[in-house]
Amino acid sequence: TGICCCPLHSNFFTYETTKSVVVKSWTIGVINRAVQLLIISYFIGWVFLHEKAYQIRDTSIESSVVTKVKGFGNYSNRIMDTADYVTPPQGTSVFVIITKLIVTENQVQGFCPEVLIEMMVIVVFSSAGILTGRCVHFNATFRTCQIQGWCPAEMDNVDVPVMLEAENFTLFIKNSIRFPLFLCFLHRGNLLPNITAEDIQKCHFHPLKQPFCPILRLGDIVKFAGQNFTSLARTGGIIGIKIGWVCDLDHSWDHCIPSYSFSRLDSVSEKSKVSSGYNFRYAKYYKQENGTEFRTLMKAYGIRFDVLVYGNVSEAGKTCTSWSTGPLKSSGGGIHI
Numbered sequence: 001t002g003i004c005c006c007p008l009h010s011n012f013f014t015y016e017t018t019k020s021v022v023v024k025s026w027t028i029g030v031i032n033r034a035v036q037l038l039i040i041s042y043f044i045g046w047v048f049l050h051e052k053a054y055q056i057r058d059t060s061i062e063s064s065v066v067t068k069v070k071g072f073g074n075y076s077n078r079i080m081d082t083a084d085y086v087t088p089p090q091g092t093s094v095f096v097i098i099t100k101l102i103v104t105e106n107q108v109q110g111f112c113p114e115v116l117i118e119m120m121v122i123v124v125f126s127s128a129g130i131l132t133g134r135c136v137h138f139n140a141t142f143r144t145c146q147i148q149g150w151c152p153a154e155m156d157n158v159d160v161p162v163m164l165e166a167e168n169f170t171l172f173i174k175n176s177i178r179f180p181l182f183l184c185f186l187h188r189g190n191l192l193p194n195i196t197a198e199d200i201q202k203c204h205f206h207p208l209k210q211p212f213c214p215i216l217r218l219g220d221i222v223k224f225a226g227q228n229f230t231s232l233a234r235t236g237g238i239i240g241i242k243i244g245w246v247c248d249l250d251h252s253w254d255h256c257i258p259s260y261s262f263s264r265l266d267s268v269s270e271k272s273k274v275s276s277g278y279n280f281r282y283a284k285y286y287k288q289e290n291g292t293e294f295r296t297l298m299k300a301y302g303i304r305f306d307v308l309v310y311g312n313v314s315e316a317g318k319t320c321t322s323w324s325t326g327p328l329k330s331s332g333g334g335i336h337i
Contacts, residue, residue: 190243
């Protein structure tokens, strides 16, 4: 017996339409129009006007940062300049201002007792080398383990002063950025076109009075981050200087300007009882006339500054010729910092 395909064919070649029902009711009509108005308002007000979903966005910012610190401090009867208290010296986006130093001089390779540190009522031994297994006299009262290493061993629990002049040091920041998606819009920088050499020499950054000045006082940076400079200089810490570039190219390209914000980045370390603050060690090496090597070991406490640049640029497909494509230049000629 054959299988009839007529029902299948007849169902395939058919046309269906929904039945429309008109309800004449003021209540239902108002609700219907209100829902439609709400949907239209959401797309126009939120999606298009607020979020600007029609725009092309680029968050992959390319940035370079150059920094330079100026100021002189008086520390342990020595005048300190930038070569003494700034590390690393290359003027990068991450650098440290040294505010306190514990110095151990004339260390040579040899054997010596490890250091005894009294913490409240607890006696702690701080090893600064390889233990030899021998017990030797630390002083007339205590015996400690002998170490092999740089001797005499470092005593880092001594009380030393803080270089408070660092609060008035100044920081110059030069930041250049570009967004690779908008290749026709060349570089932008925090040295705005209308700034002059005289402005650079006189201005100091303030978020309200002088928000575009690239000269920042270190004490102000710490204050804007909600910290006390004296306490931070004593224990050390990490401060973030954030430069934000949030640009909407539907407006004039001149409106693409930087904004600054400040915060402490090591807030967890600040509250830690185990390892609070920020410090590091480095040494300077010398040789005696007989060829014996010796060194000066320094445990440095300081404020580390991290310059962080972020950005977001958007536009609705305008052509490159709509905007200025020339590099930014200072109208005041050369600027010497």
